[in-house]
Each structure stands twice: as C-alpha cells, then as structure tokens.
Amino acid sequence: MFKKSKLGISTALALVIGASAAMADNIKIAFIDPLSGPFAGTGANGLNQFEFAAETLVNAKGGVLGGDKFEIVAFDNKISPKESLIQLQVAIDQGIRFIAQGNSSGVANALTDAIEKHNKRNPDDRVLFLNYSAVDPALTNEKCNFWHFRFDANADLKMDALTDIMAQDKSIDKVYIIGQDYSFGKAVAAAAVRDLGNKMPNAEIVGNELHPIGKVKDFTPYARKIVASGANAVITGNWGADMLGLGKAVLENGYTGPIYTYYAAADGITAAFGETGKGSLRLVSEGQLNPPVSDRAAEYVKAFKAKYPDGNVSQSRITNTIEMLAKAIDGAGTATDVVAIAKQLEGMEHENLWGGMLKMRAEDHQVIQDVHVLAHTNEGVTFDYDNSGYGLIAENTVKMAGMDSPTSCKMKRP
Amino acid sequence: MDLILVNLIDGLVTGLLLFMLSAGLTLIFSMMGVLNFAHASFYMLGAYFAYQISLFFGFWMGLLIAPVIVGVMGAGVERYGLRRVHQYGHVPELIFTFGLALLIEELVQFLWGKNQMPYAVPEVLHFTAFSIAGNSIPAYKIFMIFVSLAIFMALLFVLTRTRVGMIIQAALSYPKTVEALGHNVPLVFMGVFGVGTALAGVAGVIAGPVLGTFPGMAFLLGSIVFVTIVIGGLGSLWGALVASLLIGWLTTFAASYNVAFADILTWIGFTMPADLDDSMWRDLWTLTMPQIGPILPYLLMVLILVFRPHGLLGKREA
Numbered sequence: 001m002f003k004k005s006k007l008g009i010s011t012a013l014a015l016v017i018g019a020s021a022a023m024a025d026n027i028k029i030a031f032i033d034p035l036s037g038p039f040a041g042t043g044a045n046g047l048n049q050f051e052f053a054a055e056t057l058v059n060a061k062g063g064v065l066g067g068d069k070f071e072i073v074a075f076d077n078k079i080s081p082k083e084s085l086i087q088l089q090v091a092i093d094q095g096i097r098f099i100a101q102g103n104s105s106g107v108a109n110a111l112t113d114a115i116e117k118h119n120k121r122n123p124d125d126r127v128l129f130l131n132y133s134a135v136d137p138a139l140t141n142e143k144c145n146f147w148h149f150r151f152d153a154n155a156d157l158k159m160d161a162l163t164d165i166m167a168q169d170k171s172i173d174k175v176y177i178i179g180q181d182y183s184f185g186k187a188v189a190a191a192a193v194r195d196l197g198n199k200m201p202n203a204e205i206v207g208n209e210l211h212p213i214g215k216v217k218d219f220t221p222y223a224r225k226i227v228a229s230g231a232n233a234v235i236t237g238n239w240g241a242d243m244l245g246l247g248k249a250v251l252e253n254g255y256t257g258p259i260y261t262y263y264a265a266a267d268g269i270t271a272a273f274g275e276t277g278k279g280s281l282r283l284v285s286e287g288q289l290n291p292p293v294s295d296r297a298a299e300y301v302k303a304f305k306a307k308y309p310d311g312n313v314s315q316s317r318i319t320n321t322i323e324m325l326a327k328a329i330d331g332a333g334t335a336t337d338v339v340a341i342a343k344q345l346e347g348m349e350h351e352n353l354w355g356g357m358l359k360m361r362a363e364d365h366q367v368i369q370d371v372h373v374l375a376h377t378n379e380g381v382t383f384d385y386d387n388s389g390y391g392l393i394a395e396n397t398v399k400m401a402g403m404d405s406p407t408s409c410k411m412k413r414p
Numbered sequence: 415m416d417l418i419l420v421n422l423i424d425g426l427v428t429g430l431l432l433f434m435l436s437a438g439l440t441l442i443f444s445m446m447g448v449l450n451f452a453h454a455s456f457y458m459l460g461a462y463f464a465y466q467i468s469l470f471f472g473f474w475m476g477l478l479i480a481p482v483i484v485g486v487m488g489a490g491v492e493r494y495g496l497r498r499v500h501q502y503g504h505v506p507e508l509i510f511t512f513g514l515a516l517l518i519e520e521l522v523q524f525l526w527g528k529n530q531m532p533y534a535v536p537e538v539l540h541f542t543a544f545s546i547a548g549n550s551i552p553a554y555k556i557f558m559i560f561v562s563l564a565i566f567m568a569l570l571f572v573l574t575r576t577r578v579g580m581i582i583q584a585a586l587s588y589p590k591t592v593e594a595l596g597h598n599v600p601l602v603f604m605g606v607f608g609v610g611t612a613l614a615g616v617a618g619v620i621a622g623p624v625l626g627t628f629p630g631m632a633f634l635l636g637s638i639v640f641v642t643i644v645i646g647g648l649g650s651l652w653g654a655l656v657a658s659l660l661i662g663w664l665t666t667f668a669a670s671y672n673v674a675f676a677d678i679l680t681w682i683g684f685t686m687p688a689d690l691d692d693s694m695w696r697d698l699w700t701l702t703m704p705q706i707g708p709i710l711p712y713l714l715m716v717l718i719l720v721f722r723p724h725g726l727l728g729k730r731e732a
Contacts, residue, residue, distance in 0.1 A: 041528030181705065209672065215708045217634055218625060220424045221669035222704075227549050228417055241634075244530055244626050252624070254542070254550035268529025272626065276534075310527070388532060 026071040027335045029098040030091035035076035053322040064329045081110035102133025116145045128338045132321045140366040144409035149365045151317045157402035159191035161371035162284040165396045167199040174206045176231035181210035188237035219249035232257040239263035266314035271386035281376035287316025288394040289383045293355035316354045364409035371401035416547035429662025430562035434617035436642040436654040438610025444649025451511040454636035455518035456611040460484045460618025461627045465533035473536035481615035488611025492604045523629045531627040641715045647728020661711045668707030675701040
C-alpha cells in the first residue's frame with residue numbers, strides 16, 4: 001500500500017511539474033518543413049540548427065523579455081503545400097505566433113498567401129512568417145506582404161553577386177546554364193541570362209536547358225553536351241540527388257572548369273564529391289564557415305558539432321533568424337503583438353554572427369547581407385562538412401549584396 | 415559524329431546496367447507471375463552493403479561479398495515470406511513485395527541516414543580510358559560493360575547449357591509436371607529468387623559509385639525496370655537484353671540532342687501560332703527532346719502493349 005501511494009504522489013507531483021513547465025511563458029516558433037520523405041534529411045538538419053540556435057543564442061543568455069524562453073515546435077509538412085496549410089492551422093490553433101519555413105518556394109508561396117488571409121480575418125491572433133530559405137524572388141517582389149520576412153538572399157541577389165564575381169574572370173567566355181524544370185530552376189536561368197547579358201556581354205551562353213526534376217537516372221548525356229559545347233563555366237540551381245548526379249557526371253566526363261552552384265554542399269553531398277569536386281565546385285551563398293570570421297562563430301560551430309556530431313552548420317541564416325527575432329521581441333516589449341514586432345524587424349540592422357552586417361530592408365522585408373562565392377576544397381578548412389575533411393572556403397565576397405536592387409513590392413501596412 | 419559514338423557507349427553502359435536488374439526480375443516474374451516491387455530495393459541494398467564493406471576491406475571485397483549477402487536475403491524472403499503468402503493468391507504477394515520495398519527503404523534510412531553516401535569509384539579504375547573529341551570515357555564505364563557482359567554470358571550458359579537451367583526452364587512453364595518428375599520445385603523457385611536478387615545486388619554495387627548511393631535510388635530506377643521486362647517480353651532473357659539496350663540508347667540520345675518540337679511540327683507541315691500564349695498547343699510547341707526523354711520508355715511500353723502484348727521476344731501475354 002505504502003509503495004502504491006508513493007507512486008501515486010510522485011505521479012501527481014510529475015503532473016504538477018509538467019503543468020507548471022507548460023505554463024511558463026515559452027515563446028513558441030513553429031518549424032514547418034519536411035521531416036519525412038525524400039527531403040527529410042535537409043528538414044531534420046534545419047530543425048537541429050534551429051533548436052541549437054534558440055538554445056545557445058537566446059535561452060542560455062536568459063531568454064527575451066527578461067526570462068521568456070524560445071521553444072521550437074516541429075511540424076512535418078512532407079514538403080507539400082497542402083500539408084503545410086494544415087500544419088499552419090494546427091500551429092495557429094496552438095497559439096503559436098511565429099512560423100518558420102524554408103524548404104521549397106512552392107510551400108513558401110502557399111504559406112505567405114494563407115498567412116496574409118489569416119491575419120486580415122483574425123486581427124487578434126496574427127502570425128509572422130519567418131522565411132529562412134525559400135529564395136523565389138517573387139516572395140519579396142510582386143507577392144510580398146507585411147507578415148513575410150526573408151533571411152536568405154533571394155535567387156536574384158545571389159545571381160547578381162555571382163555574376164559580379166564571374167565578370168572578374170576574363171577567361172570565362174562560354175557559359176552553360178542547366179537546372180531543374182520548375183519555378184526555382186527557371187528563376188535561376190532567367191536571372192543568369194539577364195545578369196550575364198548585362199555584365200559579361202562578351203560571354204556567350206552556349207546552353208540553357210532544364211531537365212525533369214528528380215527523374216534523371218544518369219546525367220552522362222547532359223555532361224556530354226556540356227563538354228561538347230566547349231563551355232568553360234557551368235551555372236546550376238540543382239539541389240539534392242540532382243546536384244550530385246549532374247556534378248559528378250560533368251566532372252567525370254572531362255569537364256574541368258568551374259561549376260557555379262547554389263546548393264552543392266552538406267547533407268552528404270560534400271562527402272560524396274570529395275576529391276572530384278576540388279578545384280571546380282563553387283557555391284554562391286550567405287554565411288562563411290571558413291576561415292572562421294570570429295572566435296564567437298568558431299565556438300558556435302564547435303558547440304554545434306559537439307551536440308550533433310553528424311550534423312552540419314549548413315544554413316547560417318538560421319542563427320540570424322533567431323537573433324533578429326529575439327532582438328525585435330525585446331525591442332517591441334511584447335511577444336504577442338506581432339505588428340509591433342514586425343515594425344521592429346523592419347529596417348533592423350544587426351551584426352551577423354558570420355561576418356558583416358544584416359539589414360532587413362523595410363520596403364520588401366528582404367535581408368541584405370554579404371554574399372560569398374565559396375569553393376569546395378580540403379585545404380585551409382577549419383570546419384568541414386559531413387566529417388569528410390572537405391568543406392567550403394570563402395573565395396570572394398560581395399559586401400551587402402544587392403543593397404540598392406530594385407523591388408516591385410508595394411506593401412500594405414496594417 | 416564523334417558524339418554519336420560517345421552516346422552509343424554511354425547508352426550501352428546504361429542499358430547493360432538496366433539489364434542486370436531486369437534479367438533477375440523477368441525470371442522471377444515469369445516464374446511466380448508476380449511483380450516483385452522490392453526488386454529495385456535489393457539493388458539499393460547491394461550499393462549500401464558494398465559501401466559499408468568497402469570502408470573496411472576495399473571496393474573489390476564489396477563487389478564479391480555484397481551480392482552474396484543480398485542473394486541470401488532474397489532467398490530468405492522467398493522461403494519465409496513469399497512462399498507463405500503464395501497460397502493466398504497473387505494480390506497478397508503483390509502487396510507483400512510492395513510492403514517489403516517500403517520496409518527496406520525505411521531500414522536503409524534508419525541505418526545509414528537520409529544523406530548521400532560517399533561511395534566512390536576505386537582508385538585503380540579512377541582514370542580516363544580514352545577520349546573521343548574531348549569527351550573522356552572513364553575506365554570505370556568500361557569495367558561496368560565487361561562485368562555486365564560476363565554476367566549475361568554466364569546466365570545464358572547456365573540457363574541453356576546446363577541441367578539446372580533445363581529444370582528452371584521447365585519449372586517456368588510446367589511446375590506441376592516438373593514436381594511430379596521428382597524435382598524440388600520450391601527449391602528451384604528459391605534459388606532463382608536468390609540469384610535474381612543477387613544480380614540486382616551486383617548492379618547496385620557497380621552503379622552506386624556513378625549514379626549515387628542514397629535512399630531514393632531504388633525508387634528512381636524501380637519503375638523503369640518493370641517497363642524493361644514488359645517491353646522485352648516476360649521471362650525472356652534475350653528480350654530483357656534487347657529492351658534494356660533499347661531503353662538505354664533511347665534515353666541517352668533523347669537527352670543528348672536538343673530537338674525542339676517546334677522544328678518537328680514545322681517539318682510535318684504545321685505552322686507555328688503567332689502568339690503562343692493564346693494557343694492551346696503552347697506546351698507542345700515549346701517542348702524539347704531532353705524534357706520528355708525520361709518518359710519515352712513508358713510511351714514505348716504503351717505502344718508495345720497495344721501492338722505486341724507479349725513483348726518484343728516474349729512468348730506469353732503480359
């Protein structure tokens with residue numbers, strides 16, 4: 001009997017503690033991204049980075065508003081826009097006011113529309129959309145709205161920076177553009193054609209084509225065309241298996257020039273390229289790991305690797321998202337009035353953990369930051385990817401890329 | 415002209431790889447009358463096992479051991495899974511193999527994670543065998559061609575020149591009679607299933623380093639293998655070979671030449687609408703060959719099913 005009642009008491013106690021923990025004012029951020037299916041690897045890695053950033057950059061420093069902690073709540077959207085809208089509703093019903101999403105611009109487009117409608121109809125429980133990775137330019141141009149903030153450089157800004165750096169290399173005179181046949185692939189191709197035409201009028205575009213996304217088993221025929229075209233630079237927006245397949249086929253079939261990519265790193269891709277990619281693979285991206293820009297950045301990566309030995313700090317913008325949100329909440333003095341928080345975010349300037357400054361442009365809610373061209377190599381790499389010894393090292397940097405780039409955004413403010 | 419030669423070689427490599435998968439599947443299909451949905455999953459297992467073994471003992475041990483493990487697993491699946499389900503009819507068997515495919519994919523993700531594996535071509539074969547007009551042919555591709563051809567020869571020899579092969583062929587068409595003559599037909603079934611999956615394993619081992627080793631690799635190749643055996647004719651080894659090469663060359667050439675549909679349509683005699691955005695045929699006019707390349711084999715399958723339902727070299731209807 002005695003034992004039984006003791007068990008009963010401890011159960012009751014546990015319930016009380018559980019309830020009080022839930023009652024403490026945690027500021028919840030809904031993470032809506034793929035956690036199952038073919039893109040689960042990317043989603044899960046992003047979730048780890050979010051949780052780690054919230055823990056180390058906010059909670060360990062005493063939280064916001066004098067003690068409130070950030071809590072990341074994960075929702076699996078299976079990378080489907082339809083599923084994302086359901087998860088968004090679930091998150092809103094749970095009283096969550098901050099929605100973070102990044103993988104796939106298709107999902108981001110659906111979410112930004114849904115959030116705009118929701119906020120219009122429910123002024124009492126409005127939410128903010130923190131887009132940390134979806135780079136479709138439309139989101140901060142014709143489809144922009146007051147509730148959407150983008151912390152990654154969009155596809156146009158990246159292409160602008162990339163072509164700035166390509167234009168310095170006078171040996172490039174034949175460029176081949178290849179990508180996946182969907183909105184992002186087409187956006188990259190259009191931006192490349194436009195920017196190359198403006199900045200490198202002497203360079204000829206010897207190929208511009210799209211291949212079916214996730215359907216090509218063997219990229220050898222595409223590689224043959226690229227080699228046969230005599231191209232001495234390749235630009236691609238491919239990601240995942242399509243990136244690895246294309247890159248390997250091109251390099252193994254005799255191409256030796258640079259391959260400029262958006263996403264050829266981490267999630268196993270760096271390790272799989274290994275020696276093959278050295279000297280050719282380039283990445284245009286925000287945030288540099290190598291060489292580390294500061295002790296603080298180095299400490300952060302070390303601590304992350306200690307907690308997730310198989311993980312990568314592959315999306316440095318995630319730390320910016322968390323830090324800027326915390327700063328905005330503190331500045332607004334509230335975690336529930338998202339209009340006040342959004343007004344704090346607008347125009348916010350913040351020191352980037354990965355070097356340089358961040359500026360959230362008020363007119364279109366696009367972060368302006370340094371964009372780098374990174375090279376895949378194993379020399380001078382302090383922090384590798386996939387524990388492979390290979391990593392990315394910053395070769396060129398465009399400071400505050402696209403600071404005065406035009407936007408067609410006409411934002412309606414509440 | 416040079417490019418045609420290069421494409422012929424590339425297509426041959428793709429075709430022979432496809433053949434190694436379809437050879438086993440076509441035998442299993444004609445024997446049990448059931449599509450083994452998990453066949454491509456054994457291909458994936460072959461690549462992952464070989465990668466794991468290569469970490470400790472090098473590529474060549476992987477090439478030797480991984481297919482054996484995959485074959486034993488396949489035989490086990492037949493003996494303890496399919497054979498039990500068989501008595502309930504074809505539909506449960508189909509569902510069983512479908513479930514198995516999902517199970518294997520989840521298992522692979524559980525053990526190795528969802529990322530790409532750094533499974534690479536061995537150093538000995540990491541050089542350019544020869545080049546044709548600037549297009550280098552890696553030595554590994556030549557190696558792939560020889561391995562596939564050797565397997566085809568061996569398979570053909572066993573099936574047509576040995577006693578075991580005779581019994582298999584007899585068991586394919588008249589299992590009851592063969593059983594009445596005193597042969598252990600279930601054992602033959604298990605053996606064929608084991609060898610078939612082992613072949614898929616070999617394909618995985620040699621394809622993994624070039625096509626990538628990742629959890630989606632089975633799905634990517636799975637459907638095309640079924641197409642191959644339907645085009646080739648169920649149960650026909652030669653048919654599987656012909657269909658594999660056909661598909662290999664078809665997809666390679668389609669991806670290689672930027673033939674625009676607009677050109678073809680103009681050549682036939684249609685005139686291009688002045689304003690494409692208004693035209694209901696806009697999508698057709700703007701298509702190019704590389705865009706539709708991957709679906710050409712499926713188109714071919716539909717045509718084959720309509721005009722020659724037993725496949726190119728098959729003897730019975732699909």
